[in-house]
Amino acid sequence: MESAAAIPVSTLISHVQELVEDNFVEVLVLGELSNVSRPASGHYYFTLKDSLAQIRCAMFRSHARNLRFSPTTGMAVVCRGGLSVYPQRGDLQLVVRELEPEGIGSLQLAFEQLKQKLQSEGLFDQERKQPLPTYPTTVGVVTSATGAAIRDIINVLSRRAAGVNVLLRATSVQGDGAAAEIAQAIKEMNQDGSSDVLIVGRGGGSREDLWAFNEEIVARAVFASRIPVISAVGHETDFSIADFVADLRAPTPSAAAELVVKNRLDLERHLDQLILRLGDRMTAQLALLRSRLQGLEKRLRAPGDLIRILTLRFGQLEMRLKQAICGTLEHRRQHVNMLGRQLDGLSPAGVLARGYAIVRRRDSGAVIHASEEVEEGSAVTIHLARGELVATVTERVNEQE
Amino acid sequence: MATMKNFETALKKLEETVEQLESGDLPLEQALKVFSTGVKQAEICRESLKDAELKVQQLLRQDDGSFQRDTFDDI
Numbered sequence: 523m524e525s526a527a528a529i530p531v532s533t534l535i536s537h538v539q540e541l542v543e544d545n546f547v548e549v550l551v552l553g554e555l556s557n558v559s560r561p562a563s564g565h566y567y568f569t570l571k572d573s574l575a576q577i578r579c580a581m582f583r584s585h586a587r588n589l590r591f592s593p594t595t596g597m598a599v600v601c602r603g604g605l606s607v608y609p610q611r612g613d614l615q616l617v618v619r620e621l622e623p624e625g626i627g628s629l630q631l632a633f634e635q636l637k638q639k640l641q642s643e644g645l646f647d648q649e650r651k652q653p654l655p656t657y658p659t660t661v662g663v664v665t666s667a668t669g670a671a672i673r674d675i676i677n678v679l680s681r682r683a684a685g686v687n688v689l690l691r692a693t694s695v696q697g698d699g700a701a702a703e704i705a706q707a708i709k710e711m712n713q714d715g716s717s718d719v720l721i722v723g724r725g726g727g728s729r730e731d732l733w734a735f736n737e738e739i740v741a742r743a744v745f746a747s748r749i750p751v752i753s754a755v756g757h758e759t760d761f762s763i764a765d766f767v768a769d770l771r772a773p774t775p776s777a778a779a780e781l782v783v784k785n786r787l788d789l790e791r792h793l794d795q796l797i798l799r800l801g802d803r804m805t806a807q808l809a810l811l812r813s814r815l816q817g818l819e820k821r822l823r824a825p826g827d828l829i830r831i832l833t834l835r836f837g838q839l840e841m842r843l844k845q846a847i848c849g850t851l852e853h854r855r856q857h858v859n860m861l862g863r864q865l866d867g868l869s870p871a872g873v874l875a876r877g878y879a880i881v882r883r884r885d886s887g888a889v890i891h892a893s894e895e896v897e898e899g900s901a902v903t904i905h906l907a908r909g910e911l912v913a914t915v916t917e918r919v920n921e922q923e
Numbered sequence: 924m925a926t927m928k929n930f931e932t933a934l935k936k937l938e939e940t941v942e943q944l945e946s947g948d949l950p951l952e953q954a955l956k957v958f959s960t961g962v963k964q965a966e967i968c969r970e971s972l973k974d975a976e977l978k979v980q981q982l983l984r985q986d987d988g989s990f991q992r993d994t995f996d997d998i
Contacts, residue, residue, distance in 0.1 A: 667981070667995070676977065676979055679977050687977065687978040687980065688977065689980050689981070689982050690979065690980070690982065690995050691982045692981060710984060710990070714982055786972070789934075789972070790972060793965065793968050793969070796934075796937050796965065797965045799944075800937075800941050800958065800962070800965065803941065803945050804944065804955075807944075
């Protein structure tokens with residue numbers, strides 16, 4: 523090979539680009555939208571495909587502005603635009619200038635048809651749905667062992683420290699045979715029977731990635747499960763057939779785990795409420811009793827009051843008693859003074875003071891009342907008010923009979 | 924599962940005692956008795972709800988069709 527004749531890649535691509543762009547200036551293409559994305563730039567990027575082939579497409583902001591609907595994956599559309607080559611990748615792409623919906627896409631059609639069929643068979647009926655267990659202890663999970671779903675579920679459950687165990691039955695969740703595997707796993711979880719609730723699902727992906735959960739075999743397995751099933755397929759907005767059949771649909775695997783422990787959290791709240799009500803009720807009853815007691819006490823008069831009243835009355839009595847006693851004493855005192863004065867008048871001292879005298883025998887000290895009681899010549903003592911006289915009886919004058 | 928059975932029984936009893944307390948004018952002594960029953964049930968409930976460490980196992984099917992459990996720790 524002669525390297526002199528070789529051309530650089532860029533020259534080749536540039537030739538191809540010229541060829542393609544000159545010959546396919548305007549084409550009308552029919553296909554199904556897939557992997558639609560719209561970054562912040564406002565351009566749309568998607569894949570247009572049918573059962574045999576696909577082509578990358580771009581619709582730039584200047585044209586996308588004119589769209590009256592949001593192109594979504596699965597939509598069958600007719601695109602008008604020109605072919606181009608994206609040199610950096612050597613990719614062939616269709617630069618779309620106009621986009622029109624065309625009926626609905628074939629996958630979507632299949633989805634709608636199955637949905638219709640299962641609905642008419644009653645697989646979606648609300649009354650066929652099983653309630654979630656209130657106190658699950660084992661949560662069965664049917665998903666990929668390596669996907670985001672099982673990690674998310676384990677994260678949520680361990681963060682909640684909800685005291686539940688996880689039992690994983692690993693399956694593939696996309697590609698050929700995935701639907702059959704999922705259906706088999708659901709069946710086996712039922713045979714095993716130790717799970718209280720099943721989470722069946724996977725993390726987000728393209729519509730094709732999630733397709734297994736739109737297949738009839740999965741729908742029938744979910745419906746047949748005696749263990750309540752929570753579906754958790756992909757993103758918030760995508761609904762799968764499994765979602766319709768499941769006893770409960772969770773928007774994401776994390777949300778499914780939250781739902782499983784929500785009951786438990788509700789239960790804890792319920793328990794808290796009961797305990798509060800219990801306490802309130804008891805407190806209320808005690809408060810009622812206390813106020814009744816206070817009422818009765820008032821009516822009974824508090825012992826304190828009684829004592830106060832008694833003290834008051836006692837005080838008054840005491841005062842009266844004192845007054846009475848003092849009065850008597852005063853009276854007595856006055857009486858005694860008076861008697862004293864009377865006695866003073868009667869006392870020998872008083873009599874002597876008035877000039878009388880007492881005469882006693884000198885020898886015996888006996889008071890002499892009559893002249894016969896002494897002999898002439900005997901000594902007598904004369905008591906005066908002040909002092910005494912000692913005298914000798916010189917003559918007796920006896921009283922005439 | 925056994926503790927959950929206990930839990931359910933205790934919860935039911937607790938609900939009944941609360942309703943009993945709330946509905947009627949029980950005499951004090953009886954009310955106190957009902958109240959302490961309630962407190963006991965609440966304790967049982969709390970005990971059963973105690974947090975436990977998450978255990979993750981994997982269900983594997985054997986060739987003979989029986990199931991086997993393995994610990995699962997990919998994370």
